[in-house]
Amino acid sequence: MMHVRSYIKKQNFQPGKLGIITNPFYSARNGLYKNIIKLSPYFGGRLLDVGCGQKPYHNLFAVDDYIGMEIDTPNNRHNKNVDVFYDGHTFPFLDDSFDGVLTNQVFEHVFNPSRFIEEIRRVLRPGGHLLLSAPFSWDEHEQPYDFARYSSFGMRYILENNGFTIVEQHKSVTGIKALFQLLNSYLYKITRRNIGFFHLKHIGAILFPFVTITGELSALLLPKSEDLYLDNVILARKKADA
Numbered sequence: 001m002m003h004v005r006s007y008i009k010k011q012n013f014q015p016g017k018l019g020i021i022t023n024p025f026y027s028a029r030n031g032l033y034k035n036i037i038k039l040s041p042y043f044g045g046r047l048l049d050v051g052c053g054q055k056p057y058h059n060l061f062a063v064d065d066y067i068g069m070e071i072d073t074p075n076n077r078h079n080k081n082v083d084v085f086y087d088g089h090t091f092p093f094l095d096d097s098f099d100g101v102l103t104n105q106v107f108e109h110v111f112n113p114s115r116f117i118e119e120i121r122r123v124l125r126p127g128g129h130l131l132l133s134a135p136f137s138w139d140e141h142e143q144p145y146d147f148a149r150y151s152s153f154g155m156r157y158i159l160e161n162n163g164f165t166i167v168e169q170h171k172s173v174t175g176i177k178a179l180f181q182l183l184n185s186y187l188y189k190i191t192r193r194n195i196g197f198f199h200l201k202h203i204g205a206i207l208f209p210f211v212t213i214t215g216e217l218s219a220l221l222l223p224k225s226e227d228l229y230l231d232n233v234i235l236a237r238k239k240a241d242a
Contacts, residue, residue, distance in 0.1 A: 008022055011023050012025075012029065012056070013029055013032075013033065013056035013057065014029075014033050014056065014057075015029050015030050015033065020209055020212050020213060020216075021208075021209045023208075024184045024185070024187070024188045024204065024208040024212075025181070025184065025185065025188075026181075026184075026212045027173050027177055027178075027180065027181040027184075027212060027215060027216070027230075028138075028172075028173055028181050028230050028231065031172035031173035031230065031231065032104070032105075032133055032172055032231060032233065033057075034172075035133070035170050035172050035233040036057050036060055036104070036131065036133075036233070037060055039131055039168065039233070039235045040057075040060045040061050040062075040131075041062075042100070042129045042131075042167070042235060043061050043062075043063055043099070043100040043102075043129060043131070044062065044063055044064070044099060044100070045063060045064055045065070045098075045099030045100065046063065046064060046065040046067070046097070046098045046099050046100070047061055047063040047065065047066050047067070047098065047099065047100045047101070047102060048067050048069060048091075048093070048097075048098045048100070048101045048102070048123065049066065049067065049068045049069065049101075049102045049103070049104075050069050050091075050101060050102070050103040050106060050120065051069070051070060051071075051103055051104065051105075051106030051109075052068030052069060052070060052080070052081065052082060052083075053068075053070075053080050053081070054080060054081045055068050055081050057102070057104065061100075061102075063099075063100070067083045067084060067098075068080075068081060068082050068083045068084070069082065069083065069084045069085070069086055069091070070082045070085060070086075071085070071086060071087070071088045072085035072086060072087065072088075089115070089119075090119065091119045091120075091122070091123050093123045094123070095122050095123065096123070096124070096125040096126070097123045097124075097125075098123050098124055098125065098128060099124075099125060099128050099129075100124070100128055100129045100130070100131070101120050101123070101124050101128070101129075101130045101131070102130075102131045102132075103120070103130075103131075103132050103133075104131075104132075104133045105133055105134065105135065105231075106134075107132060107133075107134035107148075107150070108134050108135055108138075108146060108147060108148050108149060108150070109142060109145050109146060109147060110147065110148075111147050113148070113158055114158065114162060117158060117159065117162040117163075117164075118162060121162060121163045121164070121238055124238045125238070126238055126239070126240045126241075127237060127238060127240055128237070128238050129167070129235060129236070129237055129238075130159075130164060130234075130235070130236045130237075130238070131233075131234070131235055132155075132159075132232075132233075132234050132236065133172070133231055133232060133233045133234070134150050134155065134231065134232050135149060135150075135230060135231050135232075136149055136150060136151060136152070136171075136229055136230065136231060136232055137149070137178060137182065137228065137229065137230050138182075138185070138230060138231075139182070139185055139186070139189070150232060151232075152169060152171060152232055155169070155232045155234055156169065156234075159234065159236045163238060163239050164236040164237065164238055164239065165236060165237045165239055166234060166235075166236050167235040167236060167237050168234070168235040169232070169233075169234050169235075170232075170233040170234070171226055171229035171231075171232065171233075172229065172230055172231040172232070172233050173229060173230040173231065174224065174225060174226050174228065174229040174230075175219060175222070175223075175224050175225040175226075175228060175229075176215065176218045176219055176222050176225075177215045177216065177218070177219040178228050178229055178230050179215070179228070180211050180212065180214060180215025180218065181212075181215060181230060182230075183211055183215075184207075184208055184211045184212060184215075187204055187207055187208065187211065188204060188208070191203055191204030191207075192204075
């Protein structure tokens with residue numbers, strides 16, 4: 001039974017075919033997962049995961065030391081798999097401490113993005129890599145700590161003006177598939193509610209796979225578009241003189 005629960009839980013961030021049925025965010029999470037797998041070989045040595053949560057991508061990185069960090073809050077201490085806590089401003093590490101930094105779906109929750117990138121640059125050795133993902137199209141979440149959305153041009157501008165060179169830049173989940181994922185996100189929120197004794201979540205469990213499959217098939221049949229997409233995924237390298 002534990003094995004089954006663990007497998008289903010894995011579908012949340014590393015979804016396989018079962019995730020189409022169990023995960024209403026299948027398309028978004030699958031897109032991120034594939035991009036992170038693709039870029040993970042750039043990393044070795046010592047890796048810092050900023051905003052690590054449950055470290056869902058830990059097993060994708062062949063590194064010597066994987067350190068997860070979160071802001072120090074009661075919720076994070078109780079519910080997340082964290083090695084180091086910090087005050088939300090200054091990372092508790094010396095300069096040039098890490099060979100790589102990962103920050104996944106955290107940047108939109110940062111009120112001062114330049115300060116955040118400066119801290120990443122400070123603890124990253126010259127030539128070290130940063131893997132950063134952040135949404136372009138998504139609903140507000142983790143309110144009230146959801147502060148921004150970034151275009152591909154905005155992400156590039158911020159990183160290049162804070163001591164980084166872009167190595168690879170990807171738009172995760174594009175075109176019509178993005179619209180169907182946003183529809184599932186909408187349905188997920190409204191089906192968390194109950195109307196009297198009627199549990200809408202049971203309707204959601206039926207609708208989510210139908211919407212996901214329709215989106216996947218539509219993406220195969222309809223024209224492509226890179227202008228509408230869900231997430232930015234960027235691999236950047238710290239400049240030697242930064």
